[in-house]
Structures are given as C-alpha cells and as structure tokens.
Amino acid sequence: MATTTGTPPSPPATGPSVPTAPRRRWWRRPWIAPLAFVTVVFIAFSLPPYLTGDPATSRIPQPEGFPAHYPLLVAHVLFASVAMLTCFFQVWPWFRGRYPVVHRYTGRVYVFAGVLPAGLTGLVIGAGTPFGPVQAASNVMLALLWLGFTAAGYRMARQRRFVEHRRWMLRSFALTFSIITNRIWGVIVFLVLSPQLDTTFQGNETMLSWTVASLGGWLGWTVPLLISQWWLDRGDAAKRRARLRSRPS
Numbered sequence: 001m002a003t004t005t006g007t008p009p010s011p012p013a014t015g016p017s018v019p020t021a022p023r024r025r026w027w028r029r030p031w032i033a034p035l036a037f038v039t040v041v042f043i044a045f046s047l048p049p050y051l052t053g054d055p056a057t058s059r060i061p062q063p064e065g066f067p068a069h070y071p072l073l074v075a076h077v078l079f080a081s082v083a084m085l086t087c088f089f090q091v092w093p094w095f096r097g098r099y100p101v102v103h104r105y106t107g108r109v110y111v112f113a114g115v116l117p118a119g120l121t122g123l124v125i126g127a128g129t130p131f132g133p134v135q136a137a138s139n140v141m142l143a144l145l146w147l148g149f150t151a152a153g154y155r156m157a158r159q160r161r162f163v164e165h166r167r168w169m170l171r172s173f174a175l176t177f178s179i180i181t182n183r184i185w186g187v188i189v190f191l192v193l194s195p196q197l198d199t200t201f202q203g204n205e206t207m208l209s210w211t212v213a214s215l216g217g218w219l220g221w222t223v224p225l226l227i228s229q230w231w232l233d234r235g236d237a238a239k240r241r242a243r244l245r246s247r248p249s
C-alpha cells in the first residue's frame, strides 16, 4: 500500500490540497500489478453467473422464504464490482497524482454507485444468509463497517480534511478487497476442516459448510482491517520519529 510520506505535496494556493504520492515508477510499487491482476480475475470469475438472470446459476443457495434474495444478490454483485474496480483506481498513487479531477469523480462513483448500494444490499442478504447465524453476524458487521468507513472518508474529503480522508478510505479499501481474502480463507479452512467431517462434524455436511463460510467470513475482513490499522500506525510512528529528529537539540 502506498504511503504519502516522502515527498510532500506542493503548497496549495488556497486551502489544503489532496496529498499526492511521491512519483515512483509503477514497478517500484510491487503491490499495484498484483492488485490489478486479482481485481480483474476476481470480477471475471464472480460476475458471469449473475448476469444470466437465472437463479439456478447462483453460487449461493436461495434461503427459504426470502424470494427477494436472488435479485438483491445480483444487484449486490454488480454494485460491488463497480466498488472494487473504482477502488483500484482510487488507491493507485500514479493515477491519483496524474488525474486528480478524475480521482474526485471516480471517488463519487465508488461511494454512490459502489459501496452504498452494494453495502445496503449486502446488509439485507447478509442478515438472511443461508450459511447460519455466525456468518450472518459477520456479514452484518462487515456491511455496517464498510458503509460507515466509506461515509466517514467521503465526509472528510468534503470537509477537505484529507489526512483523515486517506485514513478512512484506507480502511474502506481493506474491506472492499477483503472479499478476495475471504475466498482464500474459505479454501484454507475447507482443506483443514473437511477431513474432520466424520469426527468434529459428526458427518453433518451442513455444519461443515456453515463453519467454513463463517470462519472464512470473519477472518476474511478482520485480518485486512487489522493490517490496515497497523499500516496507518506504522506511518504515524515514522512521522513522529522524523519530527523528533528534526527538532533542534
């Protein structure tokens, strides 16, 4: 993840400016190309089954007594894809520095055509998930935090408080991309737990699938959120050390 430390932005004529990242070639930022790759691969893999309009192609079983589940899920997947794509451009330092005006517009698309509708639909289908109450709790927490962090980041940008804007949006970014770590955890947890089907889970496949989904759900977003906080604290500590060093003794 990029930091804004290093090269300070040039002083603005009026009011604070959006902090720009130091100019560095894209290959000096080893996370950009992999992030672009996983974004494209994830969307290319996830989206097509939900473009058919046929509930039979959904990877999520429809919960009983919840007929709106499928249309809400399709809406969620479409808006969430918008959020993920725009989020990639928002966190790409070169793009932000090169096209600051576009950054503002894609930011609005991220908030109003991505996170807001995807988070609200995720909240509703998340509360009624077919994978049990532990997964429902994870979904609801994730949706509320995603909406909350993004709203806080947007508000800070409107108030031109760009340091706080960056902090909230970094947390929002961590949650947007947590959908990918969620899938990775799902595979790991499945590989670890499936040999225990006949022991720990007493042959109950539903219990196994609920446990895999729930552990993948919780680990999927809590770990990236902790890492994003560590990243922010690390930047703060570096700035404090630099201030102390520059103080006259």
Ligand code: HEM
Binding pocket: 043, 046, 047, 058, 059, 060, 076, 077, 080, 081, 083, 084, 118, 119, 122, 123, 125, 126, 127, 128, 129, 130, 131, 135, 139, 140, 142, 143, 146, 175, 176, 177, 179
């Ligand atoms: C960060 C907040 C998010 C929340 C709260 C959320 C919530 C949900 C929920 C509740 C489901 C149904 C599964 C279940 O019942 O447990 C789901 C499915 C899905 N979500 Fe999200 N989601 C979020 C972010 C995203 C993002 C950023 C994407 C990126 C495109 C995404 C793509 C999908 C897809 C493709 C499915 C269908 C499952 C599949 O086909 O594998 N979600 N989401």
